[in-house]
Amino acid sequence: MNSPIEVAAAWQQAANDQDAERLLAVSDPNIEVVGPRGSGYGHQLLRDWLGRAGLALTTLRIFARGETVVLAQRGVWRSIEGGDVMGERDLASRFDVQNGRVVRFARYDSLAEALEAAGLTVADEVKSAA
Numbered sequence: 001m002n003s004p005i006e007v008a009a010a011w012q013q014a015a016n017d018q019d020a021e022r023l024l025a026v027s028d029p030n031i032e033v034v035g036p037r038g039s040g041y042g043h044q045l046l047r048d049w050l051g052r053a054g055l056a057l058t059t060l061r062i063f064a065r066g067e068t069v070v071l072a073q074r075g076v077w078r079s080i081e082g083g084d085v086m087g088e089r090d091l092a093s094r095f096d097v098q099n100g101r102v103v104r105f106a107r108y109d110s111l112a113e114a115l116e117a118a119g120l121t122v123a124d125e126v127k128s129a130a
Contacts, residue, residue, distance in 0.1 A: 004097035005062060005126065008069040011095065011102045016056045020047050027102050034106035053077075054086070057093065061111075062126040068118050069095045072111045094118045 002010070007026055014022035024043050032041050033049060054077050061072035071093045077086040092114035096104035108114035115121060 008095040
C-alpha cells in the first residue's frame, strides 16, 4: 500500500495531467471535494471539476501526520480553450487518505488555514532527504 504522501502526490499529478481515469483510480468513489464554492461528493463531481478547473499546482512544502496530508502549493489557472494563464497564487490543499485512496480533498486560500483545519502544525512538515 502507498503512503498517504505518495497517494496525495499521485492524485495531484493526475489532476495536473488532466488524467481523469488515473485521478479516479486514486479517489474513493464517494470522495468529498471541498472548494471556495462549497463541497460535494463522488466521482462524477470530481470528473466535472477536473474538466473545468484549468488548475495546475506545484507543491512547495509537505506536511503530514497519519492519513492526513497538507501541501503548500503555487496554483496556476489556465483557460481550458487556449491555455492562457488566467491567474496565479499560493494556496494549500488537504488530502485525507484511507486504504490508498483520497477520501477528501479540500483547497484553502492559505497554508495556515489548511493546517488548522487538518489539525497539523509546522512541526508536521516532512523534510526532504536531499
